[in-house]
């Protein structure tokens with residue numbers, strides 16, 4: 001009888017713990033994929049700025065903007081365990097983190113607008129601004145090394 005209860009308890013415990021762990025790993029993978037997408041977009045924009053392919057600049061800038069709007073939700077509370085560079089500050093200073101995400105949304109939106117109006121100087125300035133937001137957020141909220 002006792003054995004059955006213990007076994008039952010064990011099943012209940014493992015069943016309630018492991019989905020949480022999987023959910024965390026999913027969240028980490030999902031946001032790292034989104035961030036890699038940001039990087040790919042920045043690279044594509046760099047080439048497109050050089051060749052003055054402003055249609056591509058606009059599309060990729062809008063793509064970054066879409067990702068930026070999702071950043072806060074890509075970092076759910078508790079998703080700090082696993083192969084991640086996310087630091088505790090993300091959840092301790094969540095307002096500041098959300099502000100950085102907003103800054104990226106704003107900067108990439110302005111880059112898209114500059115590309116649409118084919119304004120060389122504005123495109124260069126706004127592209128620089130986008131890169132600065134990436135670095136600024138990473139400096140404040142991203143660790144140099146993965147946690148494991």
Ligand code: HEC
Nearest residue numbers: 032035036038039084085086100101104133134137141142
């Ligand atoms: C609001 C903050 C914030 C902004 C803005 C931001 N990042 Fe990140 N980025 C992070 C954090 C935090 C991580 C660590 C995520 C993790 O390891 O779980 C990260 C990780 C990354 C990674 C590594 C992904 C991996 O597989 O480990 C790349 C590449 C990256 N960011 C590129 C960019 C680029 C390019 C931009 C700008 C267009 C950008 N990020 C904007 C916070 C931000």
